[in-house]
Amino acid sequence: MDSAIEAVAEALAGATSVVVLTGAGISAESGLRTFRETMEGLWKDFDPMTLATPEAWEADPEKVSRWYDWRRLGCLAADPNPGHVALAQMESRLNARGGRFTLLTQNVDRLHHKAGSRNIVELHGSIIQWRCTVCGAKTTPGPESLPKFPPPATCCAASHRGLLRPDVVWFGEMLPEEALAAASEAVATCDLFLSIGTSSIVQPAASYILWAARRGAETVEINTEPTPISDTVDWSIMGKSGEALPNLVRAAFAG
Ligand code: BV8
Secondary structure (H helix, E strand, O other): OOHHHHHHHHHHHHOOEEEEEEOHHHHHHHOOOOOOOOOOHHHOOOOHHHHOOHHHHHHOHHHHHHHHHHHHHHHHHOOOOHHHHHHHHHHHHHHHOOOEEEEEEOOOOOHHHHHOOOOEEEOOEEEEEEEEOOOOOEEOOOOOOOOOOOOEOOOOOHHHOOEEEEEEOOOOOOOOHHHHHHHHHHHHHOOEEEEEOOOOOOOOHHHHHHHHHHOOOEEEEEEOOOOOOOOOOOEEEEOOHHHHHHHHHHHHOOO
8 A cells, every 4th residue: 555545544544624625637537627638629729718717708608608518518427436436435434433524626517416525615616507697596507508609597587688607716706705714614624634636726725725734734635746735745645536535545444
């Protein structure tokens, strides 16, 4: 067994309050491209960073809503992988012994929900849910492609001619108040923080592990490549989360 996995398993076995931050990497083994990988197909010439902004929406709501609907259908068709399932098991085992577990995710694919995780904080919203640009009414479109782009709002006051936009946080937009509050409270009280499958670039999510470390929490990173935090964490586990997490949960909660 990898010595880092053994050490982290020991820390996990003794932890009372655990925070996990996930990024697009944890969904890679479910077949979803990570946020910064090159896009494919008709989107291969686009940079996600230039589409995931309010300015892109204002400039071309048809293009942006088509991109998001294409990604939404991919997320709906995807299944959780062993990494997602292991985190749901970690939460159950910690809760069963009176411990706390908070899952902060940057992902908008809702695969953690499908895997059975419960205490999930969606820092960047969800692509599965869309909302009216005028009144904010939320709706969850079905498994087929949206019929029209940009999609007209379907809420009761549709006479105000709102459009439906994905209920995600774009670059330049504030994170949801309740998500920020939940994340801050969890980071302020955790004794172990694991960062999994994220390039640790996007703020404020990338700062949470640093705040936890400053408070004395032990810190872990699981990633397939080094990131800006790899040299600062207590344990850096290089590997696929779909393999490392099941091994970690087995070692920490054996029996
Ligand atoms: C805000 C939803 C107030 C949309 C997303 C402070 C300093 C500098 C800049 C800023 C700052 N504060 C705010 C900013 C600006 C900006 C920002 O952070 N910019 C970055 C580029 C520097 N932040 C914001 O605008 C945030 N708002 O703070 O409001 C404000 C605003 C303006 C100015 C000041 C203050 C809002 C950010 C939210 C943006 N929305 N998503 C959508 O999905 O379309 S972020 C987007 O990136 C996704 O959510 C994604 O999850 C997220 C982070 O990317 P990652 O998840 O890390 O994915 P990535 O592809 O990068 O990396 C994948 C990793 O997985 C890799 O490391 C890879 O090695 C690894 N991996 C791959 N396979 C595996 C694996 N690991 C393990 N196992 C595997 N199998």
